[in-house]
Amino acid sequence: MLKLIYSLLLLCPITVVIGQENKPKIVAVYPTTDSIPVNILRFYIQFSAPMQEMNILNHLKLGNEDGKNISGVFFENQYELWNENRTEVTLIVDPGRVKLGLLANNTMGRAFDEGKKYTLIIDSLLMDFNDQKLNKSFTKTFVAVKEDRQPPDTKLWQLTFPKANSTEPILIDFKDKIDHISAKTLIKIFKNKKEIAGKIKLENEEQLGTFTPNKKWAKGDYQILINPRLEDIAANSINQIFDHKPSDFKQKNDANLILNFTIQ
Template identity: 25%
Template sequence: MTSTNMRAPSRAILNWLASAALLAVAPGLALAGVGLTPSGPTVAENLLRIELHLDRPLAAPLDMAHVALFDSTGTPIRDAFLDLPLPDQSGRNVTLLLHPGRIKRGVGPNLALGPALRSGQSVTLRVDDPQLDRPLEQRWLVTVPLRQRIDPQQWAVQTVRRGSLQPLRVIVPAALDGAAAAQIAVQDPEGRRMSGSATLAAGEREWRFTPARIWRPGTYLLRIHPQLEDPQGNRLCSAFEQAEQSAQLCKDEGQVAFVID
């Protein structure tokens, strides 16, 4: 692919980034037993999803009766989740959806019950499905809601040395979705996708890319899949609470240029 194809139709963009995904490895998410994202110490009040990362598929669907959120007093937060765990194709990643009706302001469940999470409180997730090797607990401090679309122009690309295999570090203002490692790729100065491995770090607030070949001088591009989201469901083209966002298809990739001298 040459640099003139940067504005190619969305199908070409998806294919280009899908091929990059085959090279993206996230060892920080492949834990023995169970891990989860968000993995950092905080979550936003409008958190939409939690992802479990398993070392093997479950024999049966995750039983949501064994999934609960507790407030700082140890009291269960009722009706926090949809009873709809969503495994991916591999069966090793399971998404837990918090009730979107409690997140979106002005709709029935939000008006009747309020948000499941409230800024300033501590909450604890507990998953004790008997299929797991051990119960999983994660505690978070709830922070203010994040209701803006993802803007890659706010990302900070750290400088790397020419002639090195130094990992490229991209710092983002807020945590990305657990799948984001495979949804960002690097285009070299000749317009080709760079081979290498990608990981998420620092509570999904940092994307790291280790190239298979040394960095050469020139202008590079981060190319960001149109379907990239954060744990609140915000996307490149719209925020989760934006009117009719669920019917809006994000077609345009994000791009961030950086230069190696």
């Protein structure tokens, strides 16, 4: 009997059907804002699971408001730019089209025109490390707005601080749209020269930063350290606008900016 059952199993293999809820999906495309400056430099695609390298640009389409596909927008790098756990990939807009005065810009112009609407489509054929395709394709529609040539300015930031013995977040209104990777890696909180462990998130279309500690806040004096390489979504850093003229170049100051605050 056992031999008969084994033979039947060999003849009729069991097919395992994986539901949509178990398939990888696109969590977000950054910037999340629907108003993107014409001199945008980077987009990020965030996935729910580690993904295979499958020539990401072959799975993207960028269409204009007439429904026509646009080519030559994203820089074709030899290596795909994934984070360590392969859940987020960076797409770079061809810098030659972002910077004014370069050959690509002079020949083709910027990739995006002010006031025009664009749609980024990511197909569902990308696969995770379990060979599972995305649960569905993803579409992001945005409008290109005026170029951003203003660097982030910490003097304009508005901060809201929590109370002691709570895990309420620090709120930072940047008065600008900040690059989410830049914010997560270049803004840190310290107390007595010891870094406070916690998580930084961006909300409100990258204009609001929140820092939530892993442990409750203790009373005392704190510092927010901001690396001057902090960038907005147009890659303007605190030190330097990305699309600067050679005559506008200034010596970079690598010293961290420090904002002091006290929790009562």
